[in-house]
Amino acid sequence: MSLIDDLASVETQTGMYPGPQCTVSKILSQIDADERDYLRRVIDNPGLPGSVIAGALTRNGYAVADKTVLRHRKRGTASGCRCPKDSE
Ligand SMILES: [Zn+2]
Incomplete structure (x- = not known):
């Protein structure tokens, strides 16, 4: 497979990788709901x-x-983590 073919196939898969959970997301899953709301607001x-x-x-x-x-603040963008944009 040539580099261009390979890059093209990578490009079509953008956003399809679930990716490893980032540390912020891990923390969000460990704290209670009030703390989670607060932390999300602060991060954003x-x-x-x-x-x-x-x-x-x-x-x-x-x-x-x-x-x-x-x-994590830039999640869902090229320079952000792979967490879904609309959740943790
Ligand atoms: Zn994240």
């Missing part, structure tokens, strides 16, 4: 730096990197 607030959110999570026993928080 573009005014809050990832380092602040990651710091708060890490202090509370949910170790996560700034980058991971920011990737």
Whole structure:
């Protein structure tokens, strides 16, 4: 298979990979519903730096990197994680 064929087949599969669960999604599945709503809101607030959110999570026993928080914020885009856009 040539590179172009290979890239073309990759391109058609965009969005079809479930992908590994990111750390943020894992944390969301571990905390209770109130915390989950709150955390989702905080993560989706573009005014809050990832380092602040990651710091708060890490202090509370949910170790996560700034980058991971920011990737989750951009989930569903090319530079984001593979979590579905409309859920955790
Ligand atoms: Zn994610």
